Amino acid sequence: MSATTKIKTDVVILFAGDSGDGIQLTGSQFTATSAMYGNDISTFPNFPAEIRAPQGTTAGVSGFQVHFGSVEVFTAGDTCDVLVVMNAAALKANLNQLKPGGIIIANIDGFDAKNLKLAKFPTDVNPLRDGSLAKYDVHEIDVTKITRTALSASGLGTKEMDRSKNMFVLGYIYWMYNRSLDNTIDFLKLKFKKRPDLVEANINVLKAGYNYGDTIETPMNRFEVKPAPVAKGVYRSITGNQAAALALVAAAQKSGLTLFYGTYPITPASDILHELSKHKNFDIKTFQAEDEIAAITSAIGASFGGSLGVTASSGPGIALKGEAIGLALMLELPLVILNVQRGGPSTGLPTKTEQADLLQALYGRNGESPVPVIAAYSPSDCFDTTFEACRLALEFMTPVFFLSDGYIANGSEPWKFPKAKELPDLTVSFAKNILKEGEKFLPYKRNAKLAREWAIPGTKGLEHRVGGIEKENETGNISYDPHNHEFMVKTRQAKVDNIADYIPLQTIDNGNAKGKLLILGWGSTYGSIKTAVKSAIADGYDVSHAHVKYLNPLPKNLGDILKSFDKILIPEINNGQLIKVIRDKYLIDAKGLNKIQGMPFTSAEINEKIIEMLSEN
């Protein structure tokens, strides 16, 4: 063995291959193992919309980027240190992500004439042979051949053998970063519970990959990334969609209500349904409706009956739900609407991330229809924010929007999860019949928060009718009275505006409370902004970062914060949406930084803009 071990503070690995190569699984296994080892971690799965996109082509490349460190990490990394490519197309599609001097681990079987042609390399050009990769450290391995050899006695067919290729690569990476195989071995035992032959085969190949590193004769480096100094506690790894699902269960348990989840399959929101449907022993009712409209209206029906009605979708589905959101707003029933945003408009970029549905959430309905909107900023924050959406819906009898996006929904990070008993109590009390003789029930009578009572069917004496037609104040009867309509519109607006009294004030995440430049972000840009601002402050720049979670209503002190800075920069993965709201509400000359490529910001992009703005006069 001729390897030497180097210590690194953080490393980014990008696994890339055909969408059928098991890249996502390989990446998530490495993530889980490193997280359990104690690294701080952030991941970014990036895959094509097609389940089995054309094999061997750049369109079919699936990627999984993992950033792990002995220091805190906030993004999946701007560029990678290690690029694992299962074929020529994966190299072609991702080489620009690799740092100069970075490591390429290439499966040479994926660089045969056929694969080179599919990846559209010119005839007789093989990047592994033509010297074009000279500035990188290339590890060529015939993964297919070694895998088949390792499994020659397994009795498996060639096709089944080849499916274990990803385990070889994982084993090799485990060797390179000094990681234990135990977590993945346990995972394989569980995954292939019913196929002991596959458990054995995969473990053999995993070990073959590890041993390959140990025995290879070439001088090679191994690396060590020590555990990160993160807060003490018990952790798990979580994606944003998992976190949202768990929060819904938690909110149902803490409110004592049945959770009804009406939804229609759509990328990238479907994983929330998949997660919830596994937990029916929590008295959860998941309902895969016939369309987006039935998904939300069934949830409204459930809310009318006294359940926690929730629906989820992505932009195109939310567009279809618009009329029903207006109905929930008029009925003044609790309803949580999760929008896991993706690239738009129309079908757009289903598997890519974007923040372009903010204005849709705020304004995308007919009539004056205010709805509270809150946004999560990281995978684990999807838990807190979804739970908070449920609280607002129940406390204020209103539909509430929760926004996340493909980046944090599919991305994962370690999560120091809470205990159930630490979560706020959300107990609701339904209206009771305390009417005196001859007194009529007033379904639209309001409390101090301007919320009406939740009078559910089955409550004797509180029979009443609600509907989408404008209703008379208090009685809820149909009313076309002009002044009543204006009063009701203003009242519904005031109800939502007043929520500002019941949410936390805006804080400064990093930097001083006043100064030259404030970076104002929302949603999934958090990690990139955090990293960029941290590094700019370290370099002596006067810059601060505030991240808005409550987008409607905005925190009461946000205006004061904005006015404490000479310049405001609002980076968004869209063509400028929060910036419109901020300029409109505070009459401030905020500047935008916009990226609309279906990809998150790199921290370098934000850092560059910070320096540019602070260098201007």
Add this chain to the structure above:
Amino acid sequence: MQTQTEIKLTAKDFVTDQEIRWCPGCGDYSILKQVQTVMPELGLKREEIVFISGIGCSSRFPYYMETFGMHSIHGRATAIASGLKATRPELSVWIVTGDGDALSIGGNHFIHLLRRNFDVNILLFNNEIYGLTKGQYSPTSPVGKVAKSTPMGSLDHPFNPLALSIGAEATFVARSMDRDPVHMREMLKRAHQHKGTSMLEIYQNCNVFNDGAFEVFTEKGTKKMNTLFVEQGKPLVFGENGSKGIILDGLKPTVVDIADVSANDLWIHDEADQVKATVLVRFFNHPSDENPLPRPFGVFYKEDRICYEDALQAQIAEAITIKGKGDLDELIAGRNTWTI
């Protein structure tokens, strides 16, 4: 304190303080009256009953029923009722809808409700016209219908709502009419009694925009010759003094004079027979057609099939049996944790 079961409810107890806004002479009045009359006979408490409607003239119905109610948005009452019934199976849920609401804008939810078989009742007021939007042809209007939007006559071939229902795997399919209160009350009761989605089509006259659309079936002079009232176990007989009958010639229904056939040859109605029901709902001639079959009324099909809400509840019970009642801390922690 007295409970409602001790007080015998009457039709008046189901009347609200709201002024009814349908046009004078509208068939909806009769339907409202029959529903209010039948309700006390169903043995339900008012607070257990929910009426849900979409949009259209018929959909004002919930405002006039002293029960829980929701006047929702166009076409979606069926989906709203599904969510309510899934979570509150003990409630008696009634959907009031029209031909436009259920079959045009709400067509998708309508067919999916039928196949899922929630235990709810659909009252589909069919007047073959859009009334509230002031007189456009509807998905049940006949081809050639001259209406506001079709001055040269409509081009659309109409739906046969009950054939559509059977095609969508409905477990209860029936038809009645606004002008026959006794029959309608009977059908309302049957709809309530059926465990599963009960689809009751009610021919309803819109005297403003489509007056007389069903008059050959509803008016004294022509009703007997053109309608067939089916009853379980009874032969299909109609006409003046029951002089006509239906026989099945293979799968082809044929009108015969009773005098010409033996009583045993007549088609005996069997609500459980889906094939025969499929034929029966296809009696869809207009009396002006050549050799028309009479328009049937009554319960055409009834099947016992598990309701969605019961299957859902059973699955939850099964999950609890296998895994035990969910523990939130275990769920949040997941399978792999590590301590730092």
